[in-house]
Each structure stands twice: as C-alpha cells, then as structure tokens.
Amino acid sequence: MKLLAVLARRLTGLNTTIMRFPLTFLLLVVLAVIQCATIESGHKYGNMIVTLVFAALAFSAAQVCAERYAYSWWIRMFSIVGATLLSILDFLFIRHDPAFSTIVLTRTSIAIFGLFITFAWLPSLRGGCSFYTNVMILFKSIFRSLFFSIIIYGGIMLILVAVDTLLVQIGSRPYSYTGIILWTVWAPTLFLSLLPVFHDENSAEFEHAAKVPKFLDLLISYVMIPTAAIYSLVLLIYMIKTIAIREWNENLLEPLILSYCVAVLLIYILSNWLMNQSAVLFRNLAPKLLIPIAMFQFVSTLLIVVNQGMTHTHYLVLLFCLYAAVSGVILSISSLKNRGTLAILAIVCSVIAVTPPIDAFTIGRTSQTARLQMVLERNQMIRNHQVQPNPSIERKDQEMIARSISYLEQINALHRLSYLPRNFDISSDFEKTFGFSPYARSNYQNFDIGTNHAVRISGYDYLASLSINKPGGKNHFSISRMSEDGVVYQVSFEPTGKYGTIQITDSKESVVLSAPLAPMIDHVEKSKKNAGSDTVAVDQMSFEKENDKAKIKIIFQNLTVEGVSDNSFDATVYVLSSIK
Numbered sequence: 001m002k003l004l005a006v007l008a009r010r011l012t013g014l015n016t017t018i019m020r021f022p023l024t025f026l027l028l029v030v031l032a033v034i035q036c037a038t039i040e041s042g043h044k045y046g047n048m049i050v051t052l053v054f055a056a057l058a059f060s061a062a063q064v065c066a067e068r069y070a071y072s073w074w075i076r077m078f079s080i081v082g083a084t085l086l087s088i089l090d091f092l093f094i095r096h097d098p099a100f101s102t103i104v105l106t107r108t109s110i111a112i113f114g115l116f117i118t119f120a121w122l123p124s125l126r127g128g129c130s131f132y133t134n135v136m137i138l139f140k141s142i143f144r145s146l147f148f149s150i151i152i153y154g155g156i157m158l159i160l161v162a163v164d165t166l167l168v169q170i171g172s173r174p175y176s177y178t179g180i181i182l183w184t185v186w187a188p189t190l191f192l193s194l195l196p197v198f199h200d201e202n203s204a205e206f207e208h209a210a211k212v213p214k215f216l217d218l219l220i221s222y223v224m225i226p227t228a229a230i231y232s233l234v235l236l237i238y239m240i241k242t243i244a245i246r247e248w249n250e251n252l253l254e255p256l257i258l259s260y261c262v263a264v265l266l267i268y269i270l271s272n273w274l275m276n277q278s279a280v281l282f283r284n285l286a287p288k289l290l291i292p293i294a295m296f297q298f299v300s301t302l303l304i305v306v307n308q309g310m311t312h313t314h315y316l317v318l319l320f321c322l323y324a325a326v327s328g329v330i331l332s333i334s335s336l337k338n339r340g341t342l343a344i345l346a347i348v349c350s351v352i353a354v355t356p357p358i359d360a361f362t363i364g365r366t367s368q369t370a371r372l373q374m375v376l377e378r379n380q381m382i383r384n385h386q387v388q389p390n391p392s393i394e395r396k397d398q399e400m401i402a403r404s405i406s407y408l409e410q411i412n413a414l415h416r417l418s419y420l421p422r423n424f425d426i427s428s429d430f431e432k433t434f435g436f437s438p439y440a441r442s443n444y445q446n447f448d449i450g451t452n453h454a455v456r457i458s459g460y461d462y463l464a465s466l467s468i469n470k471p472g473g474k475n476h477f478s479i480s481r482m483s484e485d486g487v488v489y490q491v492s493f494e495p496t497g498k499y500g501t502i503q504i505t506d507s508k509e510s511v512v513l514s515a516p517l518a519p520m521i522d523h524v525e526k527s528k529k530n531a532g533s534d535t536v537a538v539d540q541m542s543f544e545k546e547n548d549k550a551k552i553k554i555i556f557q558n559l560t561v562e563g564v565s566d567n568s569f570d571a572t573v574y575v576l577s578s579i580k
Contacts, residue, residue, distance in 0.1 A: 017193035023059040023080075025189060027052055032184040039176055046099020047091070050108050055087035057112055060192065061119040067198040068125050086115075093354075103361055103411050106312065107354050114350025121343035123198035131340040132272040133210045139270065140209070140216075141194035149187040156182070212273055220271050225282045228267055231260055232289050239296045254317065257297045261324040264290050265342070268331060287331035294324035308400075310367035311407055312360035316353060319360075323349050365413045372404035372417075381434070387419050389435030395445075395525070402438050405430065447524050448558040450535040455555055460576035465557075468493040469570040470500050484579040491575050499569060504550050504577060512579070513550040515543070521569060524559055552577045 018025045031052040034045050062079035069075035090111060094104045120134040156178050164170045196209045212220075235257060264286050271279040298321035305314050323345060330341050356362050376382050379393045408414050409426045421429060430438035449455075457463055464480030480491045487507055494501045499517040506512055520543045527540040541556040553576040562568040 014189055014193055017189055020197075021060060021063050021189075021192050023083075024056050024063070024192065025185075027056040027059065028185045028188055031056065032180050035180045035184060036177055039173065039180075044099050047094050047097070047104060050094065050100070050104060051087060051091040054090045054108055054112055054115070055083070056188070057115045057119065058083040058086050061115055061122060064119060064198050065122045065125075068123055097412060101412065103312075106316075107359070107361065110316075110350050110353045110360075114347050114354075117343050117346045117350070121340055121347070124340050124343075129198075129210070130272075131343045132269050135269045136212065136273070137195065137209045140213075141191050144194055145187055145191035148190060149182060152186070153179070153182050210273070216270075217274060217276075220267065221274060221276050221278050224263075224267050225271065225278050228260075228264060228282070228286065231263075232286075232293070235260060235293050236289070239293065242296075242300075254297060254301065257293060258317065258320060261290060261294055261297075261320070265324065265327060269342075283331075287328040290328035291325050291332075294321045294328065297321045298325065305367075308403065309371040310364050312364040312411070315360040315363050319349055319353055361411055365408065365411060365416070368404040368407050369413070369416065372401060372408070375400050375404075376419075382419050385419050387421075387433050389433065391435035393436075398434075398436050401434060402430075405438065445525065445561045446534040446558070447527065447529070447536050447541065447556065447560075448534050449538050449541050449556070450533075453538050455538065455574060457576055459578070460551070460553060461578045462491075462576070464491045464575040464577070466491065466493055466502070466573050466575060467571075468495075468500065468502075468573065470495050470568060480575070482577070482579075487579075489577075489579060491577060502552070502554055502573070502575060504552065504579075513545065513547055513552055513577075515545045515552055515554060517554075520554065520556070521559065521561060524556060525561060548580065550577060550579050 031049060034049060034052070037043070038045055038049075059080070062083040065079040066076040090108065093107060097104045120138055121131055123129060123134050124131045157175070160170065160174055160178065194209075268283060268286055271282060274280075298318060301314055301317045301321065305318070326345060327342050330345075352358055353360050373382070375397050376387065379390055379397060381388050381390050381393075405414070405426060408417070414420060414424055414426075417424075421433060424433065426438055461484075462480075462482045464482075466480065479493075482489050482491070489507075489512065490505050492503060492505065494503055494514075497516060497518065499521050501514050501516045503514040504512040523543075524536065524541060527536045529536055538555065541559070542553065543555075544551070544553045546552070555574040555576070557572045557574060559571040560569060
C-alpha cells in the first residue's frame, strides 16, 4: 500500500512538473511523435531525434539555472537563449553526418554528458547545495524513476499480451507505441518530478532528497568500496608487471582502467556524506591511487598513438585519463575537493572534446590523414595527385595504410583525400588502388615447412617439440625436459620482448642459452614461399645459436603471424639441443 501511495503522489505531482519544465515536456512529446512517425512511415529522423534528446536536457538545465536565480528575469532569458543556441549548434554539427553514425553518437554523447554535469553543478551556484549533494539527488531520482517505470511498463505489457492472446490480435505496433510513450515521455517526466526546486528557500527539501537510504549506504560501504579496493590492487600489480617487462604498448586493460576511473569518481561522490570507517578510508586513499593508475593508462595510450597515430578514441582516452589524474590531485587537497572543481573540469573537457578544430574527430582525422600521406609519399605512391598501386611495399607500411584508410572511412572522411578515386569504396576499390589487400593489418600470414621434408638432427643430442604463441600466459606453453650427467635441463619459451625467447635453463633455473625469436620471425616473413602454397624451404625456417655451455637449433614447423604491430604469432617449433 505504501508503494501505491508513493506512486499516487508522483502521479498528482506530474502536472506541477509539466508547468515547471514546459519546454522540456514539449520537446519530449515532439520526440515521441517523431519516433511514432518513424514506425508508421519508415522514414529515418535520426539526427532530429538525437538533437531533440540533447535539447530536452539543455532546457532542463536552463530551468535549474533559472531556479537558482529566481529573482533575476535576465538570467531566465539568458538560460533559455543559451539552451536554444546549444541545441541549434548541436544540430548544425551533425546534420550532414549519417543518422546514428559513430561521429554523431560519440559527439552527442559527450555533449549530453557535459550537459548532465552542468545540470548537477548549476544548483551549487551562489552558495547552494554542494555538487556532491546534487549528484546524490540525481542518482536517487534516476533510480526511482527507472524502478517505477519498469513496474508500469511490465504491467502494461502484460495487459497487452493478455488482450492479444485472449481477446483480439493487436499486432506489434501497440507494444512499440507503448514503449515510446513510456520511456520517452513518462519516465523523463517522472524523473523531473522527483527533483526538488533548486532554491535557497527549499533547504529542508534538499536535505530530504539527498538523504542516503540505508540500502544505498550498505551497497556503497560493503559492496562497491571493497570491490573497488580489490580492483585497485589488481591494477597496481598489473602496472608493476607491465613496467617491469617494458611492454607498455601491449597493455590490454584500457577499457577496464577507464571503467575503474569512472567507478572510483562515482563512488567517491556517492560516499561523500557517509561517515563509516570504510567510506572515510576510501575517500582518503582512492584519489591518491587514481593518480598513478590514470597516468599509467595515459602513458600507455600515448605510446600507442606514437606508433599508430591519433584517433578519436585515443584522444578521448587521453583526455579522460588526464581528467581523472587531475581529479585525483584535486580530491587529495582538502581545500579544493568541496568546491565543485570536478564538475567545472568535466564541463571544460566535454567542451574541448566536441569543439572544432580541437575536438576528437578533427584531431583524429588530421592525424590519420597526415600519417597516410607520409607513408604514401615515402613509398612514392602519389604521382600526379593520384595513388599508384605498389604491392611490394613493406608489410608494416601496408598495415599503416590499411589502418588509416579504415579509420577515415569509419568517420566518413575519405572524400577529403583528393588523391583517391572518386566514389572510392574500401571493400571493392582498395586492392586495385593500393596494390594489396585492405586486410593486410589483420590477416594471418602462414609459413610451413610442409610434411614431406625430413629434418636433419645430426650434431645434436635432444629433440623437443614446443607449441608457442604470443600473447599468452607463461603456463600456456609446452615445456620439454632433458637430463645430462644427472642435471635436469629445461627447454622452454619465455614470452617477453617483441616475440619472446626460447631458452635452456638448468635445475636452478639459471639460463644456459637464450635465443630471441624476433630476428628469426622477421627472417621467415621475408622468405619466399613455394608457388601456390604456404610452404617455405627448411633452411629458411631453421636457425642455430651456440655458446660455451650449449648449442641449439630452432626449426619452425609452422608459423602464423598476425600483424607486425601487434607482435602476435602462433607456432610449432622443433628444438634441437646439446649440452657441452
């Protein structure tokens, strides 16, 4: 009954919310109508839909700003004009791009994120409630509106299913229309109805709205904080390992580190008013741990950019890591952490990321275009302002060209390259334009000695067969053991360096002989294959090394190399060895 009473109060409060956010509500209704029209006509209104979503949030933020300055009519007018201009600018930025393309969704998502942070920050102006309080209010409002909307949506769906099954067939459209109306109009309006009026006279309402429920207290203190602590430990160990083996550009945890930074900042904000021991300890330690972890990812991504050029994803990763590191510094300084500096910094970063000519896509396009032209000119592939095919260029350069063309095609920027044929299509025109496959950077190159060749073993005492690959954990590879004069030796693969090393170690795990694979694999890649097959002469796949303690001969039975920039390979090798 209590749940029903709360829901009834929310329903009666919707009229007040509509009067409070009239422009937002109107935009939501228009958005729902356009979505329904899309179902009826099949015409795509993608960019208009994206702009309306952006505009609805912009006018909501404008209303919040106006409430903070309730006695200033010019602030109200400035807020409305500002929201209108921002919405128009958003539409102008995306109007020429395909609906729901990467560039449209990414740019609008960043802009909406910046607007949401602005929405949370504006009530803290003029000595209002803190930014952390506002985030807690918004978090609770989002959670409660989702909870009620899911219940109502589930109930309506059950009714429609019952009517469709028991009474009369209604088709699929009522389900679609119901979902559009509920999630486009009802749920956002319910969310807005849960927000207090952001004015100094409503301080008691602020405190009530920002009060941390017991459930959320337990969730933050005993689930989210311990999980973040364990996660931090794992990341720190990984950082130490990566730095120790000096393989920064092979770091595999970029999405996990970014999600960690987001989670730490969110947990910090949500736990700001909790005074239990775990929350206090987290707020003291988490910002300090955030700094090295964010900077680690910054350096790792920067090394990738040096090797592969800038893209919009790398740009955003670098920008966010820098933001996270600076946020860690701010939260570690007691005089700054409660002044809303985090919000201002987030807004500034959002503006930078979407404002030409310093936005993510412009920088990414410029970088990849310059990199592509550099490689083409280095290989003398541009003549008379046209690309000339050259199938004999190095595989590394083929990868760079394929990567840049693929990225520029992804962001719809190929038409800017004057030296490409008109209406160039990467799937049908790439190979005849450049002289090699567009998948050079991702396809596998195979080398094999075949099954009809005998391997000479004279001069060696032991033969071992190893299955090796990279990337892969050290325990994933086959290891062979041998005994000489009562001493047990081991032939194994050590996955460090560019391609790893095959080595012989004694019973004390001291290295007797080490043979790096990088020069061997580089040599195999340059070997000439037999016509019509992947087989290579045995002598081109065989390599010897010797010192005063042992000698070794490595013969690749087969080798598959994915990409020179990835340092990934898979191989089966014969290892002939003798201990002196």
